[in-house]
Amino acid sequence: MHISEGILSGPVLLSGAALAAVGTGIGLKSLDYDRIARAGILAASFFVASLIHVPIGPSSVHLLLNGIVGLLLGWGAVPALLVALLLQGVLFQFGGITTLGVNTVIMAAPAVIAYYLFGPWARRPDAIGMAAAFLVGFCSVLLSGVIAAAALMLTGEGFLEVAGLILAAHIPVMVIEGIVTLFCVMFLRKVQPSLLDHR
């Protein structure tokens, strides 16, 4: 999910950039050079995986996957998502330089929040773990939508309806993202549990 260039107002863009810079600073501090290779390659796989379109009824949606990136990288998710968004900007011109900060906040804040809220639970091999894994996906998309809507509404009151429409359009994405994250976490727990507890 990202907001295009040219829509948001200057103050919103600047506060987004400032927040993203702080988050990136914390994230980079938590990544030593031993873990940067892993963060980079996970960012690359996130970039590739977010190109996947999953069918829903007659249409299709593409996955955000920021929740699971947060689960795997913690604070490191902020620089990883920043880099992935920068690559999207340079390679596809989706988003750009001025919105890089805001878009990083939109994607990365939910990732970090999901990591702290559900991370400790999502590793459990029972029903609670499954619920937590679902919520990682569901809530991270929900939060992304809320932050995007807030950014639009802070720009101008005329965007209220646009923001509402964007949030409404993401409700099916939340459910699908929750399901996919749930299965994905179950899979990782079976195949390579060490990925999930990187502390």
Added chain:
Amino acid sequence: MISEDFAVGTSPVHRIDPRLRVVAATVFSFLCAVCNRFEPLLLCLVMAATLPLLARLELRRVLRRLLLVNGLILFLWAVLPLTTGGSPVLNIGPAVVTKEGLLLSARITLKSNAIFLALIALMATQSVGTLGHALNRLKVPGKLVHLLLITYRYVFVLEQEYLRLVRAARVRCFTPQTRIHTYRTYAYLIGMLFVRAAVRAERVHQAMICRGFSGRFHSLKEFSFTGVDFAWAAIIAIVLLAAGWLEWIAAI
């Protein structure tokens, strides 16, 4: 397929010092984003529209991406004129189209297109590898550049990996449908992508240490700021100052 369509070329724009292109694109984008009057925005759009021509980019591809950008703008045109308060121009049943809403939509259209064109002409005309080294010279934190370069290096590898997994699924008669089986398959596929990425990261890291990696990528590329670059910098600065001036005289 992910590809860098515009990165290679011999045009005047491709030969501008990458550092100057990064700085120019950044300043230009922010200026466009904060301008609110039509004169400076039009000036910016004209400049931004000239750049892809000077860069001799394949126009069909530029236009295709331009259409994609404007798809979203069309959506805003459908909503904003109705939801922005102001003086009514037109009544369609219960809905009121306002002048302010129309102006806002027009402004966003100009900004989006100008920033998009500048981005494609200045940023997409260098490979991300070059961009990384340019950012490094511009004092962006080394770790972040390192992360960018590693991500860029492995995006293509992992895309191949992903396509391989999709092919394997298709060979086993997988057709995407709206049902839980599809979502589970995609989830396992993504999980497998992460697992393979992590294993690969481990190997890459070991290989880098074997080769004496100490936390710094050394670039063999030397950037040189030539006289032509000075001329470009001057032209871009003049246009940007003119746009800023146009915006400013309206404010007083």
